[in-house]
Amino acid sequence: MRAFSLVTLSPEAFDDFSAHHADGNFQQTSAAGRLRAGQGIEVEYLGVQENGTIVAGALFETHRSRLSTFSVVHDGPLCDYRDRELTEYFMTQLKQHAKAKGSAQMEIVPEMPYCLHDSRGGELPADQGGAPADDAVETLKNLGFMHDGFTIGYTAVPRWRYLKDLTGITDEKSLLKSYDKRTQWSVKRAASMGVHVRELGEDELQVFADIEQATAERRNFEYRGEATSASSSKLTAAKPTSWWRRFTSANTLPTWNPSVTPCGRRSMCCRPSTTSIRPPKRNAS
Secondary structure: OOOEEEEEOOHHHHHHHHHHOOOOOHHHOHHHHHHHHHOOOEEEEEEEEEOOEEEEEEEEEEEEOOOOEEEEEOOEOEOOOOOHHHHHHHHHHHHHHHHHOOOOEEEEEOOOEEEEEOOOOOEOOHHHOOOOOHHHHHHHHHOOOEEOOOOOOOOOOOOEEOOOOOOOOOOHHHHHHOOOHHHHHHHHHHHHOOOOOOOOOHHHHHHHHHHHHHHHHHHOOOOOOHHHHHOOOOOOOOOOEEEOOOEEEEOOOEEEEEEEOOOOOEEEEEEEOOOOOOOOOOOOO
16 A cells, blocks of 8 residues: 655745646646735645655635535646545545535546547547546545536636647648648638737736736626636647546535536536535647
């Protein structure tokens, strides 16, 4: 039996782990932690140590209000979900930690891809990542988590990511040529209309906020405010990938409802029968 231990990490140690983890992302960094702390949220950097090495980690948030206390791990925990023994240990420890904090429930959003697709959205062979990660989903369910199911359309947290494989692409011409004719036409049309892309400095973040607000009004989605826009992280370009929806661990009885997953396979998704507290990159060819 392997010897794991739950440890508290320094922000620097956590950032180093996240930077080298396959599923590392902005939401699992000390920068995101400082952002949450500035909003009055309790933040901790927790890790699993095995033989002196950190093998899993999580930016653990505790949200408190007059009505309730709940725990959240956004775009994490960072863990190899195919390693059942590690996953079972870490999730059990996190649940116990949440209980000690007085949380009514704990919510996680694994950053691990659920199913990979090609650039046109078609299914990929199993040996290329096309097989849905149903075994990992079942592991979490067996640990008492309830799967919130899959969504389509625009959501506050994107469930589909696109990664572009740049292998063999050396310049703008070869990059443009790697796309289909329709995309090439759209890019050329945008260029002919004077559209260009550049990085904004921090003193120009209001420009981004204004564009986001205008888009929200035009596309009819919620604009969360200038402060949220200013703190948004950079996005990376990719192959369409369907990602998990959040999992919730709570003392509520589930009701089971069938739903269709993003890759077209029918599955049973579990939702709490009582109102749950809501709050939830990368492979390419």
